[in-house]
Amino acid sequence: MRRTEAVVIGGGQAGLAMSHCLAGSGVDHVVLERGRVAERWRSERWDSLRLLTPNWQTRLPGFRYQGPDPDGYMKMGEVVGFLERYALSFAAPVEEGATVLSVEAAGGGYRVETNRGAWRTASVVIATGHCDTPLVPAVAASLSGDVVQLVPSRYRHPDQLPPGGVLVVGASSSGVQLADEIHASGRPVTLAVGRHTRLPRVYRGRDILWWLDAMGVFDESIADVFDPAVSRGQPSLQLVGRPDRATLDLPALRERGIRLTGRVAGAEGGRVFLADDLVATTVAADVRLARLVQRIDIFAARTGLDAEVGPAEPFRPFLWPDPGPAEVDLRAEGIRSVVWATGYRRLYPWLKVPVLDARGEIRHEGGVTPFPGLYVIGLYFLRRRKSSFIDGVGGDAMELAAHLAGHLRLAA
Numbered sequence: 001m002r003r004t005e006a007v008v009i010g011g012g013q014a015g016l017a018m019s020h021c022l023a024g025s026g027v028d029h030v031v032l033e034r035g036r037v038a039e040r041w042r043s044e045r046w047d048s049l050r051l052l053t054p055n056w057q058t059r060l061p062g063f064r065y066q067g068p069d070p071d072g073y074m075k076m077g078e079v080v081g082f083l084e085r086y087a088l089s090f091a092a093p094v095e096e097g098a099t100v101l102s103v104e105a106a107g108g109g110y111r112v113e114t115n116r117g118a119w120r121t122a123s124v125v126i127a128t129g130h131c132d133t134p135l136v137p138a139v140a141a142s143l144s145g146d147v148v149q150l151v152p153s154r155y156r157h158p159d160q161l162p163p164g165g166v167l168v169v170g171a172s173s174s175g176v177q178l179a180d181e182i183h184a185s186g187r188p189v190t191l192a193v194g195r196h197t198r199l200p201r202v203y204r205g206r207d208i209l210w211w212l213d214a215m216g217v218f219d220e221s222i223a224d225v226f227d228p229a230v231s232r233g234q235p236s237l238q239l240v241g242r243p244d245r246a247t248l249d250l251p252a253l254r255e256r257g258i259r260l261t262g263r264v265a266g267a268e269g270g271r272v273f274l275a276d277d278l279v280a281t282t283v284a285a286d287v288r289l290a291r292l293v294q295r296i297d298i299f300a301a302r303t304g305l306d307a308e309v310g311p312a313e314p315f316r317p318f319l320w321p322d323p324g325p326a327e328v329d330l331r332a333e334g335i336r337s338v339v340w341a342t343g344y345r346r347l348y349p350w351l352k353v354p355v356l357d358a359r360g361e362i363r364h365e366g367g368v369t370p371f372p373g374l375y376v377i378g379l380y381f382l383r384r385r386k387s388s389f390i391d392g393v394g395g396d397a398m399e400l401a402a403h404l405a406g407h408l409r410l411a412a
């Protein structure tokens with residue numbers, strides 16, 4: 001059995017950032033990755049996807065984007081190349097093709113079993129990703145077998161889908177992009193809209209993420225929010241990174257001819273039942289956006305940015321009056337496939353330490369679990385609002401590596 005001070009599970013940005021910080025603290029460790037470095041960016045994203053975060057925001061401890069297009073958005077191959085170069089930059093001790101099969105407490109530390117043998121270690125860092133397994137609502141099981149069902153991690157391009165109409169469920173970043181791409185391929189698309197965070201790509205001449213970064217919105221700590229559970233349940237950003245910096249929101253999709261409906265509330269055979277909540281959902285998203293735009297304008301005035309950026313832009317609420325249909329008969333409308341862009345959940349079947357709560361999530365305070373030496377990183381709002389982003393995981397990694405090094409000193 002091999003021995004090390006720390007085992008990091010997962011070779012995405014979180015595992016690599018952690019590895020960089022552990023190396024800096026002189027902690028002997030290994031990163032176990034079941035595939036290759038950046039595996040999810042290689043094999044669980046669709047062909048046309050680009051990062052929604054601009055290149056300048058691709059920053060990890062000791063490494064950042066330094067190319068000629070700081071305001072552009074990386075394609076998937078570029079993200080993979082970036083993370084590969086990051087791993088090489090500090091000779092990260094990554095063992096690829098090593099799938100963790102079990103983690104259990106043993107002898108004051110942990111025993112980690114993999115398909116390539118076992119490890120004995122004083123500490124374990126779980127970095128297997130917030131966007132682990134697509135979350136598909138239970139109603140999906142009630143759809144008849146002739147309807148093709150797909151999740152974003154399996155979707156690559158529209159040609160994968162059978163001819164005919166498509167129902168896309170979910171209007172956050174993935175849902176709006178897939179609805180737009182599938183519609184552009186010549187198919188009628190219906191988009192079932194759930195809670196979302198409407199954002200313009202550019203406001204007053206600056207990328208919306210530039211504003212959020214400048215205002216420190218992403219740095220907000222979990223300790224500063226009123227209710228961590230509510231903050232962690234916020235819908236993700238309805239944003240897309242395209243070279244033309246276009247906004248892809250519901251008004252834009254509607255204008256292109258995509259039919260909007262309320263949330264999927266049920267299904268039976270070939271029928272899908274829809275909630276009467278489209279108007280309320282879009283109004284709620286507009287109210288949040290109006291507040292944000294106001295906050296930006298106040299910030300620009302206070303900090304003297306008014307002179308540097310474009311003028312304040314009038315807020316255009318969506319004000320879509322049509323509640324959409326209460327039901328869609330898939331067969332009658334020639335809809336042969338459903339894409340569930342309804343978020344992600346996390347599964348830890350290999351984790352034999354009793355650290356999961358009733359919902360199956362890891363219990364932790366800022367990544368530190370109640371089990372000494374057991375950590376988690378990369379989850380949404382783990383320590384900061386940006387914890388699950390490329391730009392956010394670094395700060396968490398530094399703090400957790402320091403905690404882990406302290407644990408090792410105590411345990412020695």
Ligand SMILES: Cc1cc2nc3c(=O)[nH]c(=O)nc-3n(C[C@H](O)[C@H](O)[C@H](O)COP(=O)(O)OP(=O)(O)OC[C@H]3O[C@@H](n4cnc5c(N)ncnc54)[C@H](O)[C@@H]3O)c2cc1C
Binds near residue numbers: 010391
């Ligand atoms: C469609 C999409 C677009 C996104 N766009 C952006 C963006 O533009 N900007 C941004 O900052 N963030 C974005 N994110 C969010 C986030 O950056 C990604 O989810 C990113 O992949 C998270 O990195 P991670 O290292 O935390 O986890 P992951 O990339 O999920 O890495 C986890 C690794 O663990 C490995 N693993 C899992 N189980 C095991 C096991 N049992 N044994 C060994 N290895 C295992 C996996 O193979 C994987 O390589 C996006 C997410 C999605 C889903």
